[in-house]
Amino acid sequence: MAPLLQLRGISKFFPGVKALEGVELTLRPGRVTALIGENGAGKSTLVKILTGIYQPDAGEILIEGRKVHFDTPEAAQRARITAIHQETVLFDELSVAENIYLGHAPKNRFGLVNWAAIRARSMALLHSLDAPIKATMLLKNLSIAQRHLVAIARALSVDSNVVIMDEPTAALSHKEVEDLFRILARLKASGKAILFISHKFEELHRVADDYVVFRDGRTIGAGRMADATHGELVHMMVGREVDQVFPKAPATIGAAILSVKGYSHPTEFDNISFDLRKGEILGVYGLVGAGRSELCQSLFGMTHPSAGSVAIDGTFVSIRSAADAIKAGLVYVPEERGRHGAVLAMPIVENVTLGSLGAVSQRGFIRAAEEFKLARHYAQRFDLRASSLSQPVGTLSGGNQQKVVIGKWLATKPKVIFLDEPTKGIDIGSKSAVHAFMSELAGQGLAVLMISSELPEILGMADRVLVMKEGRMAGFFDREGLTAETLVQAATGNMGALR
Numbered sequence: 001m002a003p004l005l006q007l008r009g010i011s012k013f014f015p016g017v018k019a020l021e022g023v024e025l026t027l028r029p030g031r032v033t034a035l036i037g038e039n040g041a042g043k044s045t046l047v048k049i050l051t052g053i054y055q056p057d058a059g060e061i062l063i064e065g066r067k068v069h070f071d072t073p074e075a076a077q078r079a080r081i082t083a084i085h086q087e088t089v090l091f092d093e094l095s096v097a098e099n100i101y102l103g104h105a106p107k108n109r110f111g112l113v114n115w116a117a118i119r120a121r122s123m124a125l126l127h128s129l130d131a132p133i134k135a136t137m138l139l140k141n142l143s144i145a146q147r148h149l150v151a152i153a154r155a156l157s158v159d160s161n162v163v164i165m166d167e168p169t170a171a172l173s174h175k176e177v178e179d180l181f182r183i184l185a186r187l188k189a190s191g192k193a194i195l196f197i198s199h200k201f202e203e204l205h206r207v208a209d210d211y212v213v214f215r216d217g218r219t220i221g222a223g224r225m226a227d228a229t230h231g232e233l234v235h236m237m238v239g240r241e242v243d244q245v246f247p248k249a250p251a252t253i254g255a256a257i258l259s260v261k262g263y264s265h266p267t268e269f270d271n272i273s274f275d276l277r278k279g280e281i282l283g284v285y286g287l288v289g290a291g292r293s294e295l296c297q298s299l300f301g302m303t304h305p306s307a308g309s310v311a312i313d314g315t316f317v318s319i320r321s322a323a324d325a326i327k328a329g330l331v332y333v334p335e336e337r338g339r340h341g342a343v344l345a346m347p348i349v350e351n352v353t354l355g356s357l358g359a360v361s362q363r364g365f366i367r368a369a370e371e372f373k374l375a376r377h378y379a380q381r382f383d384l385r386a387s388s389l390s391q392p393v394g395t396l397s398g399g400n401q402q403k404v405v406i407g408k409w410l411a412t413k414p415k416v417i418f419l420d421e422p423t424k425g426i427d428i429g430s431k432s433a434v435h436a437f438m439s440e441l442a443g444q445g446l447a448v449l450m451i452s453s454e455l456p457e458i459l460g461m462a463d464r465v466l467v468m469k470e471g472r473m474a475g476f477f478d479r480e481g482l483t484a485e486t487l488v489q490a491a492t493g494n495m496g497a498l499r
């Protein structure tokens, strides 16, 4: 079939970085093309060029054989290209329906915005996504995953020929991913060309017909998915062999450090009890909206419980703020980088040492050399890709921002750490580095609570798994003999959930 969209020799340079250098890409109608590459390979930069956010420094874009230029995002939208970005900008104070139709609202015959139509269409879209969200809800009341579903609905609300998805499943759990894949199949059947970006290879093998691999801003290979093995793709991407998941090394599990009993919240979760022990990784699994992040945020002092007790090392504590939590030796690494995780305008080095200034400052002066040493240590461990440690975090690629956030909190040397989707958006090579590091810290006696929606990560890393469903505990399992089916069944209460 004739290509719908073709890129020839596209280049994009930033100060000190060649983000893209002469890349080639072809998208065909009715086919899903996987764009594969390490953190910082240039994937999101390409998406921004295709949607008119950045202009390329060289190369051309052809739609059905005709050259086009996108000076603005509107121009790309008129050419019927739409994208779900890695970090979609939505508006907190607006409703879900307004967020979906902002900028392309249906109008009535008097040219006025047709609110009834907006609400009805939003509801239909959310329904087709099986999203448990009301069109009239304010965005600020949604969880990250729910916001993601709104971003997906927004992209689908425009009738486009080319649909680009930049890590659409990063914040979704099993069920939502299945729903999204059903929609993807529908889009494909209706003849759309789809560009799909993900670090999860199981997904790529499942949904993609074709692939393109980028490495350091260049096209390394392209072809049919069926003709490439997993190993070949990974090799093209990182240039070496990689272990998929790093299994946790056996550690001596000690006494309970954190004891949570009957812990409840007015709206988010109810009657949660568990012990988190020294040297242990406790996995927390559940669907989007199960209350996992809300539980951690509350334990970290960001919201207040309505009942229950928390003890650290056998002493009851009352944690009323994040500062209290940090003082008690607790650290929370959030899922969302921008909001709580990193100061995007500040350089890498200051972000990494922000939480642990005590370790590098002397009599109030921050010793620059020490600060750089600490930042360099984490940068090397996690294979951080940046032009220098002075690069502002906001201009790093998504996965590299996540590495900075993890490094920043680990540098504080906590007793207990809550990791919320720690490897979200991190590429396959760096993922095993993060897992190895977690394992090492647990070996040194750190107690880790890890929220993850990735079953291989939970099964590979967790000593025990707490499953949450609709704010309640739905199961507690030991690592031994634990299967994906057991976890999915507990999380959904549905035998047939794992298709």
Ligand SMILES: Nc1ncnc2c1ncn2[C@@H]1O[C@H](COP(=O)(O)OP(=O)(O)OP(=O)(O)O)[C@@H](O)[C@H]1O
Residues within 6 Å of the ligand: 014, 015, 017, 018, 019, 037, 038, 039, 040, 041, 042, 043, 044, 045, 046, 086, 385, 386, 387, 395, 396, 397, 398, 399, 400, 425, 427
């Ligand atoms: N606005 C910017 N200013 C400076 N450098 C930038 C900017 N945007 C991107 N870069 C750099 O361009 C390179 C490619 O980044 P990009 O976000 O495209 O990577 P990616 O393939 O999407 O990675 P990830 O898998 O982590 O999302 C990175 O080195 C990044 O730091």
Ligand SMILES: [Mg+2]
Residues within 6 Å of the ligand: 043, 044, 045, 086, 166, 397, 398, 399
């Ligand atoms: Mg990206």
